[in-house]
Amino acid sequence: MQCPCNSNKKYSDCCQKAHQNINSVASAEALMRSRYSAFVLANVAYLQKSHHSKTRPSNSENKEIEKWTKSVKWLKLEVLKTTNGTANDTIGTVEFKAFFMENGAINIIHENSKFCIENNYWVYVGANNECN
Template identity: 75%
Template sequence: MQCPCNPNKKYSDCCQKAHQNIHSVTSAEALMRSRYSAFVLANIDYLQKSYHSSTRPSKREKKEILAWTKAVNWIKLEVLHATENTVEFKAFFMENGSIDVIHENSVFCKENDHWVYLGQK
């Protein structure tokens, strides 16, 4: 199957590696891509794991995130700009019949020796 983050790559050569072992992620952009793919695949445990401990959603929020990502249809990811610890992206999805976009400049850092998502800039 194609990777949700990049239709030119196979999932097994791309985000699956991250989903199987978060320690294999070597850059902020790769972590961001793997989080997008986890939203598409409703892999909520990976999403939780890839948050920094200070911003990780609560159990209740986790359920809401899971319900939301299952309710929308993800269309595509566009990475606009990436630095060592930030990634600006657009994530397009369909919700209730209309196209919507998340445009975010995300900040990443390392915790427990692997990349994690800290929050928005």
């Protein structure tokens, strides 16, 4: 199947590798793409693992996230800008738009996400949080 992150790759050659081994994720953008794919596939375990420990949702929040992500139709991901977040960095940001259909209307999540290295792999911190 085509990877949900719109990378023009097959899922098995793209985000599936991250979903199976988070340590294989080499950049903030790759982690962001793999998280989008996890939302599309309702892979809440990966969303939890790829979230910074200080901002990670609770188990009850994860149940709501899973319910919501299964209730919408994910349409596409657009990466707008990446700042740092390479193998040589410990922090980075990725601005993106995630398009989805909910209750017959197209909605957009537009975020400039922050990422950092925690436990030797990239994690999502949030839109307005610092890495420490």
